[in-house]
Amino acid sequence: MKHKRKMSAMLSSLLLSIVVLSGCSGSGSEANGNQPAKEGQEDSGKQVTITIWDNYGATTPIKPLIPKFEEEFPNIKVDFQEQPWDNFWDKMAAAASGGETPDIATTGLMWNPKYTVFGLFADLNALSGGKINGEDINSVYSEGMIKAATTDQGLFGIPYDFDSYSLYYRSDLLEEAGVTAPPANWDELVEVGKKLTKDVDGDGKTDQYAFLVMPDWYHYEPFLYANGGKVLSDDFKQAAFNSPEGVEALQFYADLVNKHKIGVNWTPDRGSYVAGLKDGTIAMFQDGPYVMGLIKNSNPEQEGKWKITDAMSNKQYGTHIGGTYLSIFEKSKHKEEAWKFIEFLSREENAIQIYKTSGAAPGYLPALESPEVNSPDPFFGNEVPMNVFKAAVEKGTPNPVVSSWQEISQAISDAVAKAVMNEATPQEALDEAAEQVNEILAQE
Amino acid sequence: MSGHLTAGQEPKLLPRRRNILKEIRKSKEAYAFVLIPVILLILFSLIPMLYGFLMSFTNWNGLQPAKFIGIENYTRIMQSQEFHKALRNTVKFAVVSLAGGMFVALILALAIDKLSRLQSFFKVTYFIPVITPMVVVSLVWTLIYNEKGLLNYLIGSFGFDAVGWLTDKKIAMYSIIVTSIWQGMGFSMIVFLAALQKIPEHLYEAAKIDGAGGFKSFLNVTLPGLKDTLAFLLIYGVIGSFNVFDQIYVMTGGGPVKSTETIVFQIFTNFRYLKLGYTSALSYIFLFMLLIISLIQFKLIYKKEE
Numbered sequence: 078m079k080h081k082r083k084m085s086a087m088l089s090s091l092l093l094s095i096v097v098l099s100g101c102s103g104s105g106s107e108a109n110g111n112q113p114a115k116e117g118q119e120d121s122g123k124q125v126t127i128t129i130w131d132n133y134g135a136t137t138p139i140k141p142l143i144p145k146f147e148e149e150f151p152n153i154k155v156d157f158q159e160q161p162w163d164n165f166w167d168k169m170a171a172a173a174s175g176g177e178t179p180d181i182a183t184t185g186l187m188w189n190p191k192y193t194v195f196g197l198f199a200d201l202n203a204l205s206g207g208k209i210n211g212e213d214i215n216s217v218y219s220e221g222m223i224k225a226a227t228t229d230q231g232l233f234g235i236p237y238d239f240d241s242y243s244l245y246y247r248s249d250l251l252e253e254a255g256v257t258a259p260p261a262n263w264d265e266l267v268e269v270g271k272k273l274t275k276d277v278d279g280d281g282k283t284d285q286y287a288f289l290v291m292p293d294w295y296h297y298e299p300f301l302y303a304n305g306g307k308v309l310s311d312d313f314k315q316a317a318f319n320s321p322e323g324v325e326a327l328q329f330y331a332d333l334v335n336k337h338k339i340g341v342n343w344t345p346d347r348g349s350y351v352a353g354l355k356d357g358t359i360a361m362f363q364d365g366p367y368v369m370g371l372i373k374n375s376n377p378e379q380e381g382k383w384k385i386t387d388a389m390s391n392k393q394y395g396t397h398i399g400g401t402y403l404s405i406f407e408k409s410k411h412k413e414e415a416w417k418f419i420e421f422l423s424r425e426e427n428a429i430q431i432y433k434t435s436g437a438a439p440g441y442l443p444a445l446e447s448p449e450v451n452s453p454d455p456f457f458g459n460e461v462p463m464n465v466f467k468a469a470v471e472k473g474t475p476n477p478v479v480s481s482w483q484e485i486s487q488a489i490s491d492a493v494a495k496a497v498m499n500e501a502t503p504q505e506a507l508d509e510a511a512e513q514v515n516e517i518l519a520q521e
Numbered sequence: 522m523s524g525h526l527t528a529g530q531e532p533k534l535l536p537r538r539r540n541i542l543k544e545i546r547k548s549k550e551a552y553a554f555v556l557i558p559v560i561l562l563i564l565f566s567l568i569p570m571l572y573g574f575l576m577s578f579t580n581w582n583g584l585q586p587a588k589f590i591g592i593e594n595y596t597r598i599m600q601s602q603e604f605h606k607a608l609r610n611t612v613k614f615a616v617v618s619l620a621g622g623m624f625v626a627l628i629l630a631l632a633i634d635k636l637s638r639l640q641s642f643f644k645v646t647y648f649i650p651v652i653t654p655m656v657v658v659s660l661v662w663t664l665i666y667n668e669k670g671l672l673n674y675l676i677g678s679f680g681f682d683a684v685g686w687l688t689d690k691k692i693a694m695y696s697i698i699v700t701s702i703w704q705g706m707g708f709s710m711i712v713f714l715a716a717l718q719k720i721p722e723h724l725y726e727a728a729k730i731d732g733a734g735g736f737k738s739f740l741n742v743t744l745p746g747l748k749d750t751l752a753f754l755l756i757y758g759v760i761g762s763f764n765v766f767d768q769i770y771v772m773t774g775g776g777p778v779k780s781t782e783t784i785v786f787q788i789f790t791n792f793r794y795l796k797l798g799y800t801s802a803l804s805y806i807f808l809f810m811l812l813i814i815s816l817i818q819f820k821l822i823y824k825k826e827e
Binding site: 196197495498 | 584773792794
């Protein structure tokens with residue numbers, strides 16, 4: 078008995094010490110966290126540091142602009158933190174659940190809706206009063222881009238660059254094959270494709286394919302839209318991609334590889350498909366404006382060989398809209414300063430840097446009219462490729478704004494991969510995915 | 522091995538337990554030092570584990586307050602096709618990589634054991650992958666398995682078509698298993714070698730006199746001598762192989778079409794989706810499974826020892 082009592086006394090003192098210890102650490106961090114905020118409130122003229130997470134990588138247009146910003150706003154310091162693209166959202170998930178978020182981040186439509194519903198991002202409509210640098214937000218950004226970033230909780234990001242698909246093609250290879258115009262629709266793709274698919278070195282294997290078939294949802298989506306299909310029902314409650322239009326689109330997409338044999342299924346073990354552009358394996362593909370920068374950087378010897386035109390239509394014209402946004406975190410203690418930085422980055426002369434530094438398309442549409450962006454590009458046959466993308470972003474369809482978009486798009490990607498690899502018919506693959514998606518949506 | 526020890530010490534254990542407080546008083550400093558890791562263990566392992574268990578009955582997402590939803594997470598997991606698939610993949614990985622790994626390691630150990638020269642050279646060579654981080658090993662093997670990688674180049678030179686080592690649904694898991702075996706076999710080999718060298722030479726001589734050939738003496742002398750080692754490697758290996766993650770994350774990301782998605786990988790994926798309640802339930806089901814497997818193993822081995 079005596080021993081037992083001592084034992085329990087020991088145990089309880091142990092527990093007590095844990096409580097005390099954890100209590101200490103808790104209050105300690107709180108005190109630390111509060112201090113800078115108090116200082117900020119006392120005197121807005123005092124030095125404030127805003128932290129930005131950027132996943133652009135080496136060609137970020139943001140980092141080089143920071144000194145200019147700090148010069149103009151001497152009381153704001155920008156702590157630039159480069160983040161890896163691959164596991165950006167893993168870090169975000171960890172930071173969000175730990176409560177240690179930055180002030181601003183480059184964000185995307187893939188995950189934003191989820192975090193917005195969870196209250197991670199600040200509503201920029203409220204913060205900005207609907208105006209950026211004195212201009213109406215709705216008038217300087219594409220309607221689709223703004224719609225794609227708007228939920229019941231408000232506007233969770235300012236478009237920074239946009240992504241909408243158009244058709245890239247090797248004009249020299251088309252000419253060589255006696256083709257006068259790039260394919261404008263699916264029938265023409267098959268017709269032109271047969272002429273462009275070749276065994277160049279004569280070893281009995283095809284080494285030049287007409288079209289790039291990526292087994293994922295975002296390269297399939299333009300085909301879905303071009304065929305009059307939809308991803309989800311208008312109220313975002315039901316899967317709609319397994320409609321006859323969707324199945325037909327996937328059938329055609331998979332047929333490019335399996336039946337017509339004019340498309341190359343670019344599996345991950347082939348690495349980045351930019352390598353396939355360089356060595357001539359791929360003659361045509363549909364992708365966003367940022368690929369312009371990629372080709373220019375890695376394949377400078379192909380100057381003048383590439384051209385860009387509208388994405389292919391079938392029943393109608395169709396492409397999707399995506400891109401990078403700048404979001405402010407709800408937990409940020411310096412939202413005003415963070416907004417100043419976003420406004421600064423969105424000024425025309427700074428938005429142009431998105432094109433100049435990283436080869437992507439500025440989300441701030443007036444920047445597309447500036448002579449530096451809107452000028453003939455010798456790399457793209459002296460045409461103005463940005464005009465094609467501008468038309469695409471104006472006509473394109475934004476992705477559904479649902480919080481589980483990441484899971485839904487993964488299910489569609491799996492279905493596309495199955496059909497392209499000939500493991501299931503498009504109908505089976507899409508029906509299975511639709512079942513999964515409906516289950517996910519039921520839990521929203 | 523362990524069975525013998527506990528069996529021998531059992532009578533002494535009881536009086537010892539009664540004197541535990543006396544012992545603490547005798548070496549206060551030592552227990553004071555132990556206290557710190559114990560506190561850390563409670564703070565960073567036990568409390569989060571308990572918290573996770575509570576959260577497995579909620580729809581917690583890490584950002585908003587959790588809502589109690591009973592055992593819904595558990596029923597959903599049990600009905601989920603994806604979970605069953607991940608379970609099958611995990612078992613496939615564990616069984617094939619364990620059996621294959623032990624077999625290869627034993628062959629290597631037997632071969633090296635016979636060598637009179639260069640033995641340590643081979644030991645070191647086969648052990649290098651063990652001390653190389655799995656991520657590095659996986660990256661190197663990803664290059665080997667690439668469409669235009671070393672392996673396809675080799676089989677191409679014999680006139681075979683390129684194989685999608687990591688992109689063919691039927692092959693990808695086995696490619697990962699081969700990499701895992703290659704990385705881990707050095708460890709099992711060293712353990713086997715140590716055990717082989719402990720088997721007394723006179724047993725082999727006796728077997729020879731009784732007329733046993735090479736294979737017979739292997740069956741009757743070598744294998745029984747390795748029993749404890751096999752048991753150790755099995756227990757050690759099962760939990761490790763059920764926890765497989767790094768190589769899958771690096772080499773396939775669970776693809777193609779989820780054919781290499783294991784349970785731990787599914788836990789990770791659901792964490793990314795911030796389904797923390799669901800993830801917790803998944804982790805507890807996984808823990809429960811490992812507990813049962815360990816218990817069965819323990820029972821089997823303990824019984825044999827007796």
